[in-house]
Amino acid sequence: MKAAAEQKKKEDRYEIRLSGSGGQGLILAGVMLAEAIGVGDGKNVVQTQSYGPEARGGASRSDVVIAEGEIYYPKTMKLDILLALTQEACDKYYPDLKENGILVVDSTMVTQVPTKKYYGLPFVRLAREEIGHVMVANVIALGAIAELTGIVTHDSLKEVVLGRAPRGTEEKNQKALELGFSAARKLKKEVKSRG
């Protein structure tokens, strides 16, 4: 147990991938998450991305690596958290998730989840129905990840989302983030009561 803890300390890397299709705002979500963790919470952080030449559609992903110390390799090696907003992204990236990693999926878009251990929330549907705009699905997902994993403080995330939201959309984005927090809180309780 102690050796494992030592090893963990030596590894000192925590890796997150936000994935889906181009146009869902996942790269921006990755930037916001990295800024909240790095600048806001004061941990070391590197954010990278991978996307195709198209403006919309195609696979898109944004990776965030967190560490207390220096980060050499900037890309992810084995994921601690995977967010998948499409079935394609889930199929493609699930093998990169650690054995005890946390999988978060959009429960409407990802119908075949390769494991029983996962969190599912209908981010895109919530964005459309509750906020009135599908564009904020990325922010709802960020809120959910913060609540489910504790990897970033709510305060830092709030500040970054508000700071990065285009003028006139601050209220929608704030509502979306709060919705992410509360939907995930409810989900955690449900999972707990189910055991």
Added chain:
Amino acid sequence: MSNLRKGKVRLLQGNEACFQGAIYAGIDFYAGYPITPSTEIAEGLARELPRIGKKFIQMEDEIGSIAAVIGASNAGAKAMTATSGPGYSLMVENIGYAYMTETPCVIVNVQRAGPSTGLPTKISQSDMMQARWGTHGDYTAIAVAPSSVRECFEETVRAFNLSERFRTPVTVLTDEVLGHMRELMTMPKPGELEVMERPKPDIPADWYRHFEMTPSMVSPMAALGEGYRYNVTGMTHDREGFPTAVPSEINEKLNKLKKKIERFADEIYKVRTEMMDDAKIAVISFGTVARATHQAIKMARERRVRVGAIQPLTIWPFPDPIISDALKNVKKIIVAELNMGQMVNEVKRIAPRNAEVFFLGRYDGEVMTPQQILDKIREVK
């Protein structure tokens, strides 16, 4: 007040750090044509330069961009352009003109996979040789290769300094991953990094010769419009700048292009070595790959393999003496790069005779992983 509002540490993209470095170095003029994955450099300067009273112009293509940069530099401006492989290919003719006319300018190449249009959003390091041999004829090139966001800033400043000091084009060779990667960075304060200016004439205008021979071999440079008369031509020219066919003058000109840089190479070289003291195996890489190498040698050291890393930050002129000195006790050398074999030939040229050189390449648009490098270390061990 929260850290976010203080704004001291910022999450910055490699391309942003690059243009911020240009501003720090005193850029006066930018001309460019947008191309993935370099576009953020143009975007940033389009926003920032007018605010500080400097010029930004989007040209009709890359040929026009480098032409405008060369013109601006001859008018006394610190000038830069940024592009990727396809744009650099269009620029090479005029870059040759900049070598010949000894015009300082900085060209950033955020490398993507080629040839031709290739893969706009995918990483590559296959333009290393282009940065050295892109244009025809004999000349000596300078190119720098950062590997982190902070280094994108610092190496851009250094590129400006080298360019102004030696009156020569300098290439900043980054790549797609580095250009788009975001890391935390504290902006260097004014004075923290050295900023150099080009040598200016201190003699009467009548005596001025644009390509004067000096002890350093670098000629002081008057700006057009300052009252000094001179001729600028791509034809091989004499000290006044007029075309010549006199063999001794041709020799003098070509030797000048080469020696003004090579004589001061020690001041241009920049190499980082890690854990080389007792290393029997060395992994040599630059840019983003150097980050994977660092991770890999850490993993290998945990398995008690005596391996170290060498990373040239000055990629041209290739730092022969520093790298060969670092390699003197090494038996196996791995050269890891994102192409089909470019730096490996430079290393072979200078490797100790009793050392074996192995090539590890990748050219599928993805970054080399630490695991790949670790596997290669195990294979050659």
